[in-house]
Amino acid sequence: MSWTKLWIATACLCFCGLCVANEVPDAFRVPLSENVDHVNPMIGNGGWDPNNSGGMIPSTAPPFAMTRWVAQTRQNYVSMTPYNQTDTKIHGFQGTHQPAIWMGESGQVVVCPGLGTKVNAAFEERGLRFNRSNEVSTASYYSALLEVDVGSNIFAEQSATSRVGHLRFTFDAKDSSLIPYVVVQATRAFRLGSSNPENTTSPIGTITINPASREIAGRNPERQDFIIGPSPAHSFAGYFVARFDTPFESFGTATNATLHEGESARNDTILSGYVRFPVGTTVVNVRIGVSYISVEQARRNLDNEIPDGRSLESTAEQTRTAWAEKLDRIQLEGATDFDKRIFYTGFFHTLQYPNEQSEDGRYYSGYDDSIHQGESYTGYSIWDTYRAEWAWQILFAPERIAPMITSMLQDFQEGGWLPMWKNIVAETNIMIGTDADSMIAEALIKGVTGFDLDLAWTAVHKDATVPPEGDATIEYDDRQENVGYEVRAGLSSVYSQYGWVADDIHSESASRTLRYAFDDYAVYAVAEALNRTEDAQYFLERSKSYRTIYNNATGFMEARNADGSWAGPDRGWTEGDKWAYTFDVVQDVPGLIDLLGGNETFVKFLDRHFLEGHNDHTNEPSHHIPYLYSFAGAAFKAQERIRQIARTDYNDTASGLAGNEDCGQMSAWYLFSALGFYPVNPSSDIYVVGSPFFDKVTINLPGVTKPLIIQAPGAPGNIYIDSLTIDGIVSDSPFIRHEQFAKGGVVEFKMSPEPTAWGSDAVDSVNPEGTSQKHLEL
Numbered sequence: 001m002s003w004t005k006l007w008i009a010t011a012c013l014c015f016c017g018l019c020v021a022n023e024v025p026d027a028f029r030v031p032l033s034e035n036v037d038h039v040n041p042m043i044g045n046g047g048w049d050p051n052n053s054g055g056m057i058p059s060t061a062p063p064f065a066m067t068r069w070v071a072q073t074r075q076n077y078v079s080m081t082p083y084n085q086t087d088t089k090i091h092g093f094q095g096t097h098q099p100a101i102w103m104g105e106s107g108q109v110v111v112c113p114g115l116g117t118k119v120n121a122a123f124e125e126r127g128l129r130f131n132r133s134n135e136v137s138t139a140s141y142y143s144a145l146l147e148v149d150v151g152s153n154i155f156a157e158q159s160a161t162s163r164v165g166h167l168r169f170t171f172d173a174k175d176s177s178l179i180p181y182v183v184v185q186a187t188r189a190f191r192l193g194s195s196n197p198e199n200t201t202s203p204i205g206t207i208t209i210n211p212a213s214r215e216i217a218g219r220n221p222e223r224q225d226f227i228i229g230p231s232p233a234h235s236f237a238g239y240f241v242a243r244f245d246t247p248f249e250s251f252g253t254a255t256n257a258t259l260h261e262g263e264s265a266r267n268d269t270i271l272s273g274y275v276r277f278p279v280g281t282t283v284v285n286v287r288i289g290v291s292y293i294s295v296e297q298a299r300r301n302l303d304n305e306i307p308d309g310r311s312l313e314s315t316a317e318q319t320r321t322a323w324a325e326k327l328d329r330i331q332l333e334g335a336t337d338f339d340k341r342i343f344y345t346g347f348f349h350t351l352q353y354p355n356e357q358s359e360d361g362r363y364y365s366g367y368d369d370s371i372h373q374g375e376s377y378t379g380y381s382i383w384d385t386y387r388a389e390w391a392w393q394i395l396f397a398p399e400r401i402a403p404m405i406t407s408m409l410q411d412f413q414e415g416g417w418l419p420m421w422k423n424i425v426a427e428t429n430i431m432i433g434t435d436a437d438s439m440i441a442e443a444l445i446k447g448v449t450g451f452d453l454d455l456a457w458t459a460v461h462k463d464a465t466v467p468p469e470g471d472a473t474i475e476y477d478d479r480q481e482n483v484g485y486e487v488r489a490g491l492s493s494v495y496s497q498y499g500w501v502a503d504d505i506h507s508e509s510a511s512r513t514l515r516y517a518f519d520d521y522a523v524y525a526v527a528e529a530l531n532r533t534e535d536a537q538y539f540l541e542r543s544k545s546y547r548t549i550y551n552n553a554t555g556f557m558e559a560r561n562a563d564g565s566w567a568g569p570d571r572g573w574t575e576g577d578k579w580a581y582t583f584d585v586v587q588d589v590p591g592l593i594d595l596l597g598g599n600e601t602f603v604k605f606l607d608r609h610f611l612e613g614h615n616d617h618t619n620e621p622s623h624h625i626p627y628l629y630s631f632a633g634a635a636f637k638a639q640e641r642i643r644q645i646a647r648t649d650y651n652d653t654a655s656g657l658a659g660n661e662d663c664g665q666m667s668a669w670y671l672f673s674a675l676g677f678y679p680v681n682p683s684s685d686i687y688v689v690g691s692p693f694f695d696k697v698t699i700n701l702p703g704v705t706k707p708l709i710i711q712a713p714g715a716p717g718n719i720y721i722d723s724l725t726i727d728g729i730v731s732d733s734p735f736i737r738h739e740q741f742a743k744g745g746v747v748e749f750k751m752s753p754e755p756t757a758w759g760s761d762a763v764d765s766v767n768p769e770g771t772s773q774k775h776l777e778l
């Protein structure tokens with residue numbers, strides 16, 4: 001018997017039934033939901049480097065949770081997640097706030113069990129081997145068998161609510177020399193960047209231990225990323241209270257590997273607290289409440305969300321119920337298990353962000369470093385998510401949309417601007433443009449109410465009219481440190497001087513010019529929804545400024561300098577190139593087609609884009625491009641490309657996301673595409689029809705009594721559309737209005753194995769009244 005087999009045999013004796021690879025115990029499959037069973041939280045965690053991976057972690061938490069819990073296999077920082085497929089040891093269970101691989105962590109807490117003659121508190125020493133073949137990871141429950149020594153192990157189980165982690169450790173000691181203990185880490189030395197592993201810093205945190213209440217409480221002021229944002233948030237910290245169900249035998253604090261036996265309070269760097277349990281203790285439950293406000297609030301969160309006496313099974317059931325409530329809204333027919341794993345894991349990903357930031361109706365704001373009344377959200381990469389992720393949330397989490405917008409408006413009041421990439425408690429200035437404008441426009445257009453319309457107008461109008469500090473001289477390069485709010489850097493040069501963002505003054509100039517034109521369209525759409533006719537006219541006009549960087553001589557969008565000269569085809573782009581960005585005009589596709597030479601030329605240009613390998617679905621600027629064929633009378637080519645991308649860029653393995661998940665946008669593309677339509681211009685109510693993937697999809701939209709049924713018999717094998725009827729009315733148009741299905745109904749596709757002429761007469765029929773010019777502004 002090999003060492004490994006012996007270990008497995010031991011595990012089997014103690015935890016029979018759990019040795020079957022990846023079997024979820026029945027107690028953790030309540031309520032029953034096949035859709036939740038199809039979620040594989042490992043999808044998106046693999047990949048050979050962060051740029052080619054989803055950057056996701058197998059975390060346990062309910063939708064939009066403030067904190068997600070994950071087995072920690074390595075230290076996380078900007079560009080590194082806390083769990084990695086290649087690792088063999090677990091160093092604890094982390095309550096993480098890191099929303100995406102590109103962003104920094106802040107205010108986290110780690111809880112690590114141990115079994116031994118001495119307490120291993122240091123990260124490097126406390127890691128325990130585990131075998132991924134008997135690890136269980138679901139949306140609501142995670143478990144792993146941690147190997148201590150031959151014959152001894154710890155079975156670790158995890159669930160969580162939004163602000164409380166629930167861990168259960170079952171200690172199996174081969175003899176009485178091994179003492180069960182748990183370490184709770186407040187602070188660590190963290191890497192300041194990925195380039196230099198030696199460049200670390202360690203903030204001073206706090207640990208207090210109270211044996212009477214069986215609690216370890218603490219404070220962790222770690223805040224990565226802060227240097228790139230304008231808000232120092234001086235008093236920021238993550239607070240926590242870990243409450244155990246088992247009395248302590250002894251306790252102490254630790255600074256890295258050094259133990260301070262019997263000490264009950266300390267402020268220090270690389271700081272932990274530890275508690276030992278009586279020899280022979282088998283099961284220890286610990287619940288860890290977290291807060292951005294205070295230790296007291298962390299304790300209240302604990303008592304509110306997982307009161308004393310609640311079992312891990314009950315916590316997991318509550319969290320699984322929350323997932324089932326969402327995922328069971330869509331039923332697929334004609335989808336394989338492989339398809340369902342991609343689909344429902346994608347759905348799971350789209351409802352993880354943004355994260356709840358408020359606690360009991362109060363929240364800490366890093367913008368003004370103080371506590372406010374209200375509901376708040378954080379953790380959104382708006383440059384990514386305004387595209388389709390937000391449209392998906394408007395459909396499937398409508399109850400959250402007004403509070404999310406109200407939260408952005410609070411950010412505006414406290415920090416002066418709507419967010420761009422708000423990470424944890426404040427802005428980070430990452431990526432370009434003010435696409436929050438589009439999120440507000442889309443919500444208004446799709447009928448969301450319950451937020452302050454005047455304030456919303458003030459905020460988007462400021463985005464569109466007030467340049468950032470030092471606009472004439474500060475470059476606002478990607479992740480530039482020690483600058484103010486970036487917002488529309490270069491705005492002053494676009495409208496008062498050149499008509500474009502000058503490449504010799506600002507970074508990412510050409511991408512910015514295009515983005516600001518779109519954002520102007522979003523502001524137009526807000527003005528239109530608010531009956532501000534003159535403002536609407538003005539911003540609609542400005543939204544055409546994308547034309548200023550079209551170089552007629554080369555046939556591409558190109559960056560320009562202040563003097564009007566072309567800066568070169570490879571200059572001025574952010575996360576894309578002249579190919580992707582020449583198609584970056586979703587607010588006026590007919591205008592773009594004209595500019596590029598008409599339908600036929602445009603279709604040929606799209607063909608070159610795909611055939612020559614320029615489409616890069618791993619990043620957002622390409623996401624809408626396959627759908628553009630439908631605007632030029634070549635819907636069948638859109639159908640081909642969409643199906644091809646779904647095949648090549650998504651699968652059900654850890655490396656199944658070809659690009660970064662980017663807070664749900666990568667999956668939102670798949671989900672909408674699978675249903676058969678996509679919001680190419682999110683500042684509108686129009687979706688572009690693609691090619692539905694499945695025979696039949698039944699959707700129960702929240703708050704809507706009638707189901708939405710999308711029928712496409714034969715779709716798995718037949719990718720082309722022969723005809724479309726919506727509630728019995730024939731449509732020859734590859735465009736669907738939000739109101740055509742938002743109240744339920746039947747969308748029926750007839751599919752074909754061969755390309756058809758359907759969808760070549762588009763722009764006329766999307767405008768059935770034949771009057772309003774605005775419907776042509778697709």
Ligand SMILES: *[C@@H]1O[C@H](CO)[C@@H](O)[C@H](O)[C@H]1NC(C)=O
Nearest residue numbers: 046047048049050053084086
């Ligand atoms: C996982 O770890 C391996 C080995 O250190 C590394 O090459 C890879 O980039 C990591 N994956 C991600 C997504 O960070």
Ligand SMILES: *[C@@H]1O[C@H](CO)[C@@H](O)[C@H](O)[C@H]1NC(C)=O
Nearest residue numbers: 049050051052079102478575
């Ligand atoms: C990975 O992505 C980051 C952020 O977008 C970028 O700065 C970096 O250059 C990329 N690295 C590679 C090798 O593509």
Ligand SMILES: *[C@@H]1O[C@H](CO)[C@@H](O)[C@H](O)[C@H]1NC(C)=O
Nearest residue numbers: 004008088130131132133134
């Ligand atoms: C993990 O368990 C599997 C299945 O029991 C076994 O084949 C494999 O060798 C184990 N791996 C390690 C690293 O122990």
Ligand SMILES: *[C@@H]1O[C@H](CO)[C@@H](O)[C@H](O)[C@H]1NC(C)=O
Nearest residue numbers: 191192193196198199200227
């Ligand atoms: C360490 O990182 C900080 C923050 O990014 C940077 O300012 C500093 O120059 C780095 N120092 C070294 C020695 O790499």
Ligand SMILES: *[C@@H]1O[C@H](CO)[C@@H](O)[C@H](O)[C@H]1NC(C)=O
Nearest residue numbers: 122123124125189256257270
């Ligand atoms: C912490 O302790 C571990 C284990 O002794 C050691 O490897 C590591 O270098 C220490 N870290 C610091 C920052 O001293």
Ligand SMILES: *[C@@H]1O[C@H](CO)[C@@H](O)[C@H](O)[C@H]1NC(C)=O
Nearest residue numbers: 205206207264265266267268
């Ligand atoms: C830790 O720091 C806080 C705040 O300065 C202080 O109130 C507390 O007494 C300190 N605790 C210890 C054990 O030094």
Ligand SMILES: *[C@@H]1O[C@H](CO)[C@@H](O)[C@H](O)[C@H]1NC(C)=O
Nearest residue numbers: 444453527528529530531532
């Ligand atoms: C805009 O005008 C329309 C038509 O008069 C009206 O129904 C709507 O309530 C107005 N909207 C706002 C926000 O004032």
Ligand SMILES: *[C@@H]1O[C@H](CO)[C@@H](O)[C@H](O)[C@H]1NC(C)=O
Nearest residue numbers: 550551552553554555595597
């Ligand atoms: C662009 O070039 C074409 C032919 O090369 C010409 O017909 C057209 O007028 C030019 N358009 C502009 C705006 O210069």
Ligand SMILES: *[C@@H]1O[C@H](CO)[C@@H](O)[C@H](O)[C@H]1NC(C)=O
Nearest residue numbers: 599631632633760761762763
């Ligand atoms: C381009 O194609 C669209 C979609 O079929 C059509 O509505 C439009 O009239 C065409 N434009 C021209 C100039 O033919």
Ligand SMILES: *[C@H]1O[C@@H](CO)[C@H](O)[C@@H](O)[C@@H]1NC(C)=O
Nearest residue numbers: 648649650651655656657658
């Ligand atoms: C998914 O499958 C694995 C294993 O076959 C491949 O290694 C990945 O490249 C693939 N990922 C994508 C996005 O297709």
